[in-house]
Amino acid sequence: MASVALSEAEKVYIVHGVQDLRVDGRGCEDYRCVEVETDVVSNTSGSARVKLGHTDILVGVKAEMGTPKLEKPNEGYLEFFVDCSANATPEFEGRGGDDLGTEIANTLYRIFNNKSSVDLKSLCISPREHCWILYVDVLLLECDGNLFDTICIAVKAALFNTRIPRVRVLEDEEGSKDIELSDDPYDCIRLSVENVPCIVTLCKIGYRHVVDATLQEEACSLASLLVSVTSAGVVTCMRKVGKGSLDPESIFEMMETGKRVGKVLHASLQSVLHKEESLGPKRQKVGFLG
């Protein structure tokens, strides 16, 4: 993970500060300002860019046709790939970012590995033969702490923005199937992202836990808990990272905080995405040069 070196005195300052006031004045459950924009990459089926402080993530979703998996013939599936670009920190140059990338991709697979996150049956075109495969590519542009939360927000926004063309399966007299794409480019199906979970990372610093840690705060924390929560407050998966140990009571407290914070996160994200959509096709795209 991208990390920053701190002196002992700085760490002591941060650890004592977490009790009342964090270094930038936030409380333990406050997030930094988040900027979300969808539809930034034109040749994808859906895309989103999310900025949380200085952490910058770009997600692109491409829908391609393929064959369903043998054990699940009636469903499509999602494939995740995470690229830690050398843009973010020099540590990611060459193969340096691969470990972090695989870790994040595996976490994403885990949190989406249940029946209700995304309706996979809607991605099926004809059972055992054709289905939609959604390739979700995540690009880390800049890293300033709290990667997992930002990536999940971006993945959810990109899936909300994804438009999959509507197809029809036509059967010939001989029995061979033909797939017909609709002529109208705006005729597409959209995914329901109601149950797509978001990750809340809770870092244990001293005796308290904080949400949305900066790089300096992450350097002071020995253990963190990643809780993946849906908009209804249901926990889909939990993971502990870090060398330190966590008390079972603190795990319970952190989980409760995660659920509470997760619900608010989902509500804000939904309202921003709907607001953006209501601006319609005439909205001013800010993009990368804004």
Next chain:
Amino acid sequence: MAMEMRLPVARKPLSESVGRDTKKHLVVPGDTITTDTGFMRGHGTYMGEEKLIASVAGSVERVNKLICVKALKTRYNGEVGDIVVGRITERRRSAEDELAMRGFLQEGDLISAEVQAVFSDGAVSLHTRSLKYGKLGQGVLVQVSPSLVKRQKTHFHDLPCGASVILGNNGFIWIYPTPEHKEEDAGAFSANLEPVSLADREVISRLRNCIVSLVTQRVMLYDTSILYCYEASLPHQIKDLLKPEIMEEVVMETRQRLLEQEG
């Protein structure tokens, strides 16, 4: 708990909001500055095909017959006598070094020092030959572009709001609680690890957010600008200073006060 999500807003060009009378002559590398060959060329320029061409992106400054280009954003170039704040990343591994220094300075420690000499490849050698330099204790470090730190007579300031800052010429700004009394061994190598009071923390966090706001709006950093920004930020909560619109408002007020003070 607070959570705010918003849509991005395109940046406004700075000149509109500032309303400067004299427009700066901005150049990018490769731009012709002048075809008049009577000028002496300074930093950031070179002579090519009978005309003076810029080699960095910045604003043109002219002093009588000397033309130079002051870059807007550069890596730090050391000058003798500069105060810098630095972090120890690596150290020489020899037996004497181990015995002597390891008790005092570790990797990752922050120190304040003065530039003693500059080598031809750009490397600088530092000295801490005064009690005011040395290892830094508890506080907050803010990293900004070196071009935003104004050159002044002194870079150590004890601000009246209750905290002290060291404005390193290399862009590293150190904010720390003002020491109660000038100890005999101030600047020595044992840090004070007592918890800092909440009142001091509030001042330090507010100063840190003010400095970050000034930097996003590209205002030069010196003790007066930081102090005015602090005073302008008092009506807002410390964590609200992280929001872009409040940052703009506070820096606008700071700019006005600075202009009034000049004029």
